[in-house]
Amino acid sequence: MLDLIGIAAAVGTGLLLKNTVMKSEASPFIMELPPCHLPTARTRPTRRSRRPGGRSRRSSRRWA
DSSP states (O other): OHHHHHHHHHHHHHHHHHHTTTOSOOOOOOOOOOOOOOOOTTHHHHHHHHSTTOOOHHHHHHHO
């Protein structure tokens, strides 16, 4: 029951703000993303070791 009240309050607040405070024309949302590259066989081991918690397979087997 409390969940439904929260959802109704969120929808009501959104509609209230949309019709009063944010009446101006919406500006386009443009988000720049970094270039995406597929990993190669050469870069894959180095990226795994640089990641937090990234271990090689040998060390993870020894402690498992």
